[in-house]
Amino acid sequence: MNPNVKPLCLLLLVLAVAITGTTTASADDSFTGGIICLNAEIKELSPSSVGIDEEFTLAIDLESCGSEAPKDITFEIISIPPDIIVTEDLVTRIAEFSYPSSERNLIYHMRTTPDANPGPHIIKMKLTYANKELETTKYYEVDVRVTGEDAEPRISSVTTNPEYIYEGDTVDLTLGIENYGEAIAKSVSVSVDHDFKGIKNSTIGTLGLNGSQTALFKFKADSAGEFNIPVIIGYEDDFGMQQDEYDITITVLDKKGSLHLASVKVDPVIPSVDDTVELTMRIENSGDRRINSIRVYADHPFMGLKESFIGTLDPNEDGPAVITFIADEAGEYEIPVTITYIDDFGEEQVETKVSIIVMESNSGAGTILLVLLVLAVIGGLVYYNYRMKKSKDEIIKQLMEGSNNPAGKKLEEETEIEDEE
Template sequence: MGRNTKAIYSFLVIVAILMAGASIVQAESSGDECLRAVVEDISPSSVGRDEEFTVGISLENCGTQVPEDITFEIISIPPDIIVTEDLATEIPQFVYKDSERQLIYHMRTTQDATPGPHIIKLKLTYGSTDAKRTAYYEVEIIVTGEHAEPRIASVSTDPKYIYAGDTVDLDLEIQNFGDSIAKSVEVYLEHDFKGITGSTIGALAANDTQTASFKFKANISGTFQIPVIIEYEDDYGVQKDEYDIQITVLDRKGSLNLASVKVDPVLPYVDDTVELTMRVENSGDRTINSIRVYADHPFKGLKESFIGTLDPDEDGPAVITFIADQKGEFEIPVIITYIDDFGEEQIETKVNVIVMEKSGGAGTIIVVLLLLAVIGGLAYNNYRTKRSKDEIIKQLMEGGSIPGEDTEE
């Protein structure tokens, strides 16, 4: 029963006395013998769980003869109702034809009585042996109860801002806004992500709160309306309510990336042993485990390096050693893999390596001289910059003018 289709029961007891029919074993040859049963009173008028109440029955003579050999009895009672009186009452004979007889039955509902209608079946027999008459009646008593109403009180995610590829911890705080205990509470998510979609809470008292926890992999970006199904039991039986929450997944962030690449030697020659060092940085806000770096180079040597675990803002080296057995410029595919709660993930990038041809000629000398010239020029420029700054600072402290700022009047 959904939250919008639940039946609303009246808090007043509805009593319906229906004559199912009367059967006459043998009709009397003379006279008019008639007896009927009427419900006079139900007290109190509202019957809840584990409550006592009374049902008043009036037997009325509706014929011209005085009825005799009267038996009024309860022949069927629901298990949720207990009768503390004798179920059968025998009356030998009415005193006179206009007589009435009042019967009162003391009853009680059980502690776990199911709210809703309950039917008590009655039987009335009267008349002499050769003209026995039988009538059947039904009394409908509605037991009142309370509704539970577990709803989503709050939604929280970790991380707060979700990016594609993140593993997300989703917590739904479920609060019971009803008046009855919500039993066997289960919460389900209907999403297309890989992860946990069900959470069992158990019992939830009125105004109590508990947390339903989920974990999933946000593999694609976008804004998603996720249906939340809450199943539970209250006084009226098994219930099922549906709500919606909204989750926004941002475009994928590169939490793992290459912070730097170093080739030793810087310009390797054919047959040199080369050490390729790639520093992998975790720029995200979560610890990443089981990090491996695979460089698919064409040379003889190692292709994989294991880093392990990196905390947020931490980096670690992946060292690949190989023999550069061929010359040229190579674009080497690099795959960074890691393992999270939902399996292995990977990031792809590339690095460039240049292998020089071995030669003892002038070309090699020129390349070396050019490198030395560049290095020397950088060192000299740094020296001049530092010296210039030192002179400016010295002039300012001595109160003189800054070189290069003198002007003619």
């Protein structure tokens, strides 16, 4: 071999080894991120499915992945949902790992709040450590799934007072609301979408598991018929605000108002022109509840009072409404009468009519003569009946006496014959 060739081969071999070593180091540096390397690994979330108001643990491993032990290490939770509570400090500082291959285990004890919302909850974390003259920062996230249950408040009963509803009645409606779901129902409210005048909304509050409460409503059944009434129940459960709709049926029977005109008295009975007339109307409460602020208005065309105030009437009680006026024109009048009263839902009215006759002033003598004639006829009939009754009584008496004394009767007959001869 040429003596100059051997040194040349040795030189080429050294260059090849040097080039190969440099490439390996570069690849290692790229894989480890440098001589100092540290990673955080989520080891365990227990339990994996977290319920509302439930404890759980999060385990984090800090693992060195470089050729030198890391220093000035800080691991911190930088963002946590408001419905997750962490027991430990959110920031953990470690001065130095003992060996390049060391690990450090971090365990966080956490708990979801009683009002936690179901669904994904992201916890954000940050790892910082020194890397020679520079500082390396890495970010991590963990997804905590909070599971929840559905609440199910439904109508369990429907009660009305009175049980049988008539037109014009004031009705107390009671709905039993029960939670048939697997979660607490919060902020429960109930609305009845009826067309009557009255209360349509009721607030219950919170319904626990299998809990029940009543929703109270009041309305005036001002028309008869069968009514399909939507009932809307709003509430909040583990999944947020919810709203369910149901239907109830209310039947209102046909019935007139409980206030009515019981009797009418006119004084004088048949007034004449220029007479002062006193019209007395008795108003009766035939219902089963007290009625207040009763007023009666008679829309007559004469000069005088048109309104009378009665006040309060208890059930089956009546009261007088007195209207006084001067009948200044003859004729037959049909006077509209309006009875106004106040109940729980405001002012109500009942309308009716009263008829009176006003005579002419110069017809008084004829009226008196007619009355006297009628009285005379009645007197004659009474006298005639009296005389007829007396005559019949005498005949009956004579017959009875004759049947009791036949001898005397025969003697009287013979005497009568002799007298005739």
